[in-house]
Amino acid sequence: MWAFKLLSYLPLSVLYLLADFLYFLAFYIIGYRKKVVWQNLKNSFPEKTDEELKRIQKDFYRHLAEVFIETLKILSISKKELEKRFVVKNIDLLTNRLNEGKTVLVLTAHLFNWEWLSLITSLKQPYSVHFVYQELSSKFFDKLMLKIRTHFGGQPLKMQNILKDVLQKNNEARIVALLADQSPAGNEKDHWTNFLNQDTAFFAGVEKIATKLQLPVVFGGATRLKRGYYELYFEEIYHPQEKSDNKITENYVRLLEAQIQKTPANWLWSHKRWKKKRNF
Numbered sequence: 555m556w557a558f559k560l561l562s563y564l565p566l567s568v569l570y571l572l573a574d575f576l577y578f579l580a581f582y583i584i585g586y587r588k589k590v591v592w593q594n595l596k597n598s599f600p601e602k603t604d605e606e607l608k609r610i611q612k613d614f615y616r617h618l619a620e621v622f623i624e625t626l627k628i629l630s631i632s633k634k635e636l637e638k639r640f641v642v643k644n645i646d647l648l649t650n651r652l653n654e655g656k657t658v659l660v661l662t663a664h665l666f667n668w669e670w671l672s673l674i675t676s677l678k679q680p681y682s683v684h685f686v687y688q689e690l691s692s693k694f695f696d697k698l699m700l701k702i703r704t705h706f707g708g709q710p711l712k713m714q715n716i717l718k719d720v721l722q723k724n725n726e727a728r729i730v731a732l733l734a735d736q737s738p739a740g741n742e743k744d745h746w747t748n749f750l751n752q753d754t755a756f757f758a759g760v761e762k763i764a765t766k767l768q769l770p771v772v773f774g775g776a777t778r779l780k781r782g783y784y785e786l787y788f789e790e791i792y793h794p795q796e797k798s799d800n801k802i803t804e805n806y807v808r809l810l811e812a813q814i815q816k817t818p819a820n821w822l823w824s825h826k827r828w829k830k831k832r833n834f
Contacts, residue, residue, distance in 0.1 A: 558698065562629035566782055569623040576619040581612065587824040591615075594823045598750035598814075613819030617666075624782070625669045628702045633677055636706075640674045641779065643787040651770040651793070652681045652727045657720060659764055661791065661806050662774040663735035664822035665813060669702065671776055671786055672731055676706045679729075684711045684719075686732040717763060724767045731774070734760060735810055735822075737830050745803040746832055749811055755830050761802040768794040771802050773809045777817065 561569075580586040591614060595607045602610075651658045662671060676683045685708050690696040700710055711719055711730065720730060734757060738744050744755040764771050771792040777785045791805045814821045 558626060559629050562626050562631075566624075566627060569627060570620065570781065573616075573619040573623045576622060577616045580619065581615040586615075590826055591823045594827065595818075597752055597828070599818065600751060610819050611823075614821075614823050617820050618822075618824065620781070621667050621669075624667045625702060628669060628673065628705050631705075633706065636670065636674060637677060639670075639783050640678075641785045642674065642678050643785060645678050645788065647788050647790060648675075648729075648772055649679050649681075651772065651790075652679070652729070654770070655725065655727050657724050657726055657767075657769055658729055659720075659760055659769055659771045660729050660731045660774050660788075661734040661760065661771060662731060663733060663810050663813075664825065665810075665817075666776040666778055666784055666820050668733060670784065671774060672703065672708055673706050674786055675729065675731070675774065676708050681728050682707070682709060683729045683731055684709045686711050686713055686716055686730065688713045717759065720763050720767065720769070724769060732760065734806060735827075736825065737827055744830075747804060747807055749807055750814065752828055753832055754807075754828065755832065756803050756807060758803060760806075764792055764802055765794075770794070771806075773806060775809065775813050777813075778820065 564572075581588070588611075591611055592607070595602075595610055599607065599610075648658065648660070660675070662668060672683060672685050685703055687699075687703070687710055689712065690699065704710065716730070716732075736757075738755055738757040743758055745758040745761065746753060746755055748754070749756075760771065763769065770790070773789045773791050775787050775789065777787075779785055789809060791809070792802045
């Protein structure tokens with residue numbers, strides 16, 4: 555781990571040169587999951603030409619390389635350095651809900667640098683951030699990622715413990731942040747919907763928890779301003795006192811889909827997102 559730590563002390567301007575090399579290596583030499591990425595893009599954007607898709611595919615690999623080195627940089631980045639790289643919008647929406655004295659569920663996704671988004675959220679408001687995660691099979695990398703994600707005080711919450719944890723602490727003003735765009739695991743009842751032109755399953759547990767405990771749900775989105783600089787924004791998905799449709803998951807999916815369509819190269823296309831099929 556010390557080698558990653560030492561590497562992280564290099565200026566981002568130097569690390570981005572490394573990212574350029576990693577992009578070349580992953581795309582042209584190794585071909586990391588190129589078939590998965592290409593098929594996901596083809597199925598998601600049937601209206602686009604192959605030329606357009608190839609451009610998005612290349613941009614995705616550049617983005618993935620940048621996410622890797624930016625995540626590595628977390629091991630040594632200062633609060634001042636991270637804060638100067640973000641514009642944060644609608645943070646009052648989040649803090650107003652937290653001031654009501656309940657846990658707020660923040661749903662985000664593998665958009666732009668999702669690791670940086672969690673950290674800047676910790677810095678921009680006074681409440682604790684509990685990030686939901688799944689353990690990695692490699693103990694070394696699991697330990698490394700926990701060190702990265704807790705750099706500014708974030709607290710880990712295992713995916714399998716989310717229901718128990720929120721039930722016990724729902725009256726505690728804090729953020730529970732969840733990357734909700736991954737394919738759901740297990741045998742729970744999923745939420746199925748059309749997402750990027752495909753029949754897609756989403757984790758339905760957040761909707762059940764939020765409606766049962768009357769917890770606010772907020773979408774955390776982002777856009778890239780330029781290399782290494784981002785805008786983080788928040789949109790309300792659900793508030794118990796103001797909404798009655800309870801379509802939390804569907805509202806999240808539509809916000810996520812709109813962001814992906816706006817900046818298609820900046821989502822995690824290498825994930826085997828559509829491996830799960832509906833049982834009719």
